[in-house]
Amino acid sequence: MAPLKGQEPVLPADRALVFVGFMGAGKTTAARRLAKRFGVPVHDADAAIAEHAGMPIDRCFGELGESGFRALEERLVGEALEQTQGGIYSLGGGALHSARIRAALRRHTTVLLDVDVNTAWERAAGRGRPLARDPQEFRDLYIRRRPMYMAAADVVIPADRRDRIDDALPSILALHDAPHGTRLLWATSTSGDYPVFVGRDLLGAALSPVPGNGYLVTDDQVGPRYAQRLGDSLETITIPAGETHKTLQTAESVWIALGERGMTQSDHLVALGGGVVGDLAGFVAATYQRGVPIVQVPTTLVSQVDSAYGGKTGVDLPSAKNYVGAYHQPSSVVVDVDTLATLPREEAAAGYAEVVKTALIAGGHLWERVRSGDEPDADMIFECARTKLAVVSLDERDGGVRQVLNLGHTVGHAIETVTRYAMFRHGEAVGLGLLAALRLSGQEALRDEVAALLAAQGLPIQLTPGAVDVDAVVLATARDKKRRSGAPVPFVLLDAPGAARPGCQVGDDDLRAAVAELAQRRGATA
Incomplete structure (x- = not known):
């Protein structure tokens, strides 16, 4: 202990x-x-x-x-x-x-x-x-x-x-x-360090002490399955599942519940769920009484390999994704890979897109494992988390190198926004965004390889013709939160696995052609 x-x-x-x-x-x-x-x-x-x-x-x-x-x-x-x-x-x-x-x-x-x-x-x-x-x-x-x-x-x-x-x-x-096989990553950033535990049977394990009373934020799908394993001492607040509920209205309901239950600055939150729960609960923790500690307990592949780390929290607006948020590093992250066994196949596949993205950024051994068709396991999740945390340690606030983590996300977020977060899971949209980014990078062979990896997991590699307005997606990229006043939205392009370039400018015609190709491609799986 x-x-x-x-x-x-x-x-x-x-x-x-x-x-x-x-x-x-x-x-x-x-x-x-x-x-x-x-x-x-x-x-x-x-x-x-x-x-x-x-x-x-x-x-x-x-x-x-x-x-x-x-x-x-x-x-x-x-x-x-x-x-x-x-x-x-x-x-x-x-x-x-x-x-x-x-x-x-x-x-x-x-x-x-x-x-x-x-x-x-x-x-x-x-x-x-x-x-x-x-x-x-x-x-x-x-x-x-x-x-x-x-x-x-x-x-x-x-x-x-x-x-x-x-x-x-x-x-x-x-x-x-800790349970046998548990591994530890030590995450570092300008505003604080914290442990990341990765292993099996970790829910409820006494790994790192946290202050005060605990308040659990989870959703109506994950909570009934796993909340009890965290112990009886946590007061539970349940929100509806899904990206459509990652809103200010939902955050307000959690703030009100915490206030009514008497949470103070000496207490802490626990976020049990996927990326939506982690982002929203993290935002609540960053803003409730100007900041309380939070323990992230991610239960989906996308959150275990990406969103639970790095301190980006936020909610969506109808006009754009993650437009309201704050940087708020967790006090610890507990990754129990056993929770992936109960994920629906579609959710696991959506998380796989983030694995591919991270491997493209990392290159080397991680990319070789992914391109060979290896299924995500505890070691791959551990290496994905290490890759992201290494980037965050250099640039916590997205001022430079951290932007490489947005590979595929500019077009991906635009697709989510245009479809009102209802047609594609986040990972599905990121997968499509990766294909657009690789086309913009001039990496045709790599694009085909990534498309095959995504399709093998049952992920979409095309926009259903007529169902998504190409021009609306292109327009939505211009509202990406990374843009700066008077300047075009910067893109992340890839010279090769392990060689991502942030801050790249992309011509309007090239962008439209890359998005239009997604709507023209044939033979994809959905």
Whole structure:
């Protein structure tokens, strides 16, 4: 269980905290920081290898060669992790190449310090590291190792600040009592950090303490199924399900209910449901008594991979989507992937469009998994969330790079607005918007590939001819909330998976042609 506020955390006696990551991630520094805090020794793998070999680590690597070094590393580190019951360990950047070490880590809590490649190079180059001499080889090695780190990690923490580990520690230790297989992402932003737990059977699990009394906001479809599993202490407020109810009128009904029930600033909200519930409850939390904490408990694929993170909250106006809102980061996010088992197939498919969008933004291993046809699972959801949170950490308020997360959304939101949020689910509209964005990007082969992925899930890849006014959709894009006075609406275009460009200008004729193509395409599934 997470320690209560003011209590000092206690290290588990039956498992070690093991820091892993690429060169320059700060593994040794983080391990020493925690060891000093708890008054225990640090077990540094590189130091142990150097002591055993009787020479500095770079010389050892040079004399033994990489294969000889890895064999020695595997024997010493594998044996230590297999025998230890607790403590704090720091491993070398290449240790996870060993199957023996990866297997030994399953007994422990593996903490990945997630460093970007440019920062890693700045920290590692010129310090005698044998694998940090050529920048391109360094970058290639980083790309090859990244999936290995992610697969092994129970915890992922950005490595940009040394004190991140202090803030995240209570949540890391909470994994000790969490259901088996639970993983932790540490989300960072200018206005605050918070834990994201991803796993199974998490509803009702005691993962992170929240202040005061709890008030639950859910809808009339999710609430009857899952609200009871969160415990009897939450006062429940139920709203009608569906995007058509993500309005100021619904928000007002929740504000009034909270006031009548006596909620104060020392209490908190819990949002149980999909993107509509999360957006609306988040907006209510941002504005009720000028802000109260909120725990997001997303139950749909679209909310688990995208909307529950990053602090964007809001409601729709008849003229445009998400026109009234606020930035309000959650105090924690609890993702129980078991809730996806009860999703209607159409809702799961709609969430898949956001998976494709995120994979196109991320590129690399995530895109390779998606394009191969892998179905979304806990690991894919975890990686989608990590991708979004990495972007948000750089630009919380949508001033620049965060706009890449709007890939496909400009046309998608316009389609939702024109059809009054009644003809397409959000993910369905985003899927159509992705196809338009890829056409505008000149990525014809990629567009066809994405269309095939969407169609395989039963998602629409065309607008029913005559049912949606193409000119009305084009006009609605001009009212997108990203526009600035006197300037055209910026679009996100894609040069290749992993290479999205925000702030792009698109000609009127090109935009109309891309939207019109959606209404002309044949052979699509609905």
